[in-house]
Amino acid sequence: MEINKVYLGDCIEVMKGFPDETMDLIFADPPFNIGIKYDIYNDNMSYEEYYEWSNRWIKECYRILKRRGSIYIAIGDEFAGEISIILKKTGFYFRNWIIWYYTFGQNQRKKFNRAHTHILYFTKDKEHFVFNDKDIRIPSARQTVYRDKRANPIGKIPDDVWEFSRVCGTFKERIGHHPCQMPEDLLDRIIRTSSNIGDIVLDPFGGTGTTSAIAKKLGRKYITIEISKKYYDIILKRLNGRISEMKQTRSNNTTHQNLLFDIDNFTETQ
Numbered sequence: 206m207e208i209n210k211v212y213l214g215d216c217i218e219v220m221k222g223f224p225d226e227t228m229d230l231i232f233a234d235p236p237f238n239i240g241i242k243y244d245i246y247n248d249n250m251s252y253e254e255y256y257e258w259s260n261r262w263i264k265e266c267y268r269i270l271k272r273r274g275s276i277y278i279a280i281g282d283e284f285a286g287e288i289s290i291i292l293k294k295t296g297f298y299f300r301n302w303i304i305w306y307y308t309f310g311q312n313q314r315k316k317f318n319r320a321h322t323h324i325l326y327f328t329k330d331k332e333h334f335v336f337n338d339k340d341i342r343i344p345s346a347r348q349t350v351y352r353d354k355r356a357n358p359i360g361k362i363p364d365d366v367w368e369f370s371r372v373c374g375t376f377k378e379r380i381g382h383h384p385c386q387m388p389e390d391l392l393d394r395i396i397r398t399s400s401n402i403g404d405i406v407l408d409p410f411g412g413t414g415t416t417s418a419i420a421k422k423l424g425r426k427y428i429t430i431e432i433s434k435k436y437y438d439i440i441l442k443r444l445n446g447r448i449s450e451m452k453q454t455r456s457n458n459t460t461h462q463n464l465l466f467d468i469d470n471f472t473e474t475q
């Protein structure tokens with residue numbers, strides 16, 4: 206197993222090659238099985254297939270997670286219940302059912318607009334795990350609204366409803382045309398909370414490499430896996446700093462959409 210590495214391949218097959226109990230933190234943002242158009246992956250399995258596939262990759266995560274490690278899984282309404290059951294049946298302990306509430310959700314025609322994703326937070330051990338509360342505290346209403354002298358001066362642990370904007374197509378944070386890029390602030394909170402400097406953070410579904418980019422920025426080690434060569438290339442460019450370079454050098458003489466197109470289309474090696 207190599208550290209600070211982007212693997213190209215199927216996450217179950219790649220994880221099979223990793224030793225037991227080596228990861229400190231796993232963040233997984235799998236395809237939600239709702240027909241999203243990815244580069245090569247077909248996000249449209251039958252119910253049984255998706256359940257069985259989820260069961261297999263979650264079991265592999267359990268095997269390679271350290272005894273004091275944590276796992277966070279992002280998942281849509283359609284399979285949140287099933288993924289929670291699989292996590293419990295696999296042996297993980299439930300800690301929080303986090304709601305990521307976002308602005309800029311997609312407008313619907315015949316149902317209410319969706320403005321949230323579930324983030325299921327579980328640990329391998331019931332009592333012993335990393336939870337760096339001091340690194341993620343925020344000002345409390347007692348401090349900011351009521352100016353209450355009894356308020357804890359170091360703030361409070363955030364609630365289990367998190368508000369971060371989605372990364373829309375027009376945002377500066379955007380990396381190419383991947384359909385599901387996660388916001389950096391969301392990964393920042395998870396990685397600070399549940400890992401320490403030097404720990405290994407694994408993301409089995411790399412996408413644009415948000416988890417690895419933030420792990421690297423925060424002094425953690427990263428491993429990620431991506432099945433599409435196109436997205437794998439984007440992750441390499443992001444981790445090598447090429448995308449920030451392109452954004453800086455070209456921001457004045459190209460449109461945002463042309464920049465995204467260029468990011469998608471130049472190649473980089475590991």
Ligand SMILES: C[S@@+](CC[C@H](N)C(=O)[O-])C[C@H]1O[C@@H](n2cnc3c(N)ncnc32)[C@H](O)[C@@H]1O
Pocket residue numbers: 214215216217234235236237243244245246383385386387388409410411412413414415416430431432433436
């Ligand atoms: C929801 S996206 C992840 C987005 C990522 N969190 C980000 O911030 O960019 C899921 C990704 O998993 C990849 N994928 C699908 N099946 C996979 C598999 N079996 N092994 C590895 N990657 C896979 C898809 O190509 C897609 O890029």
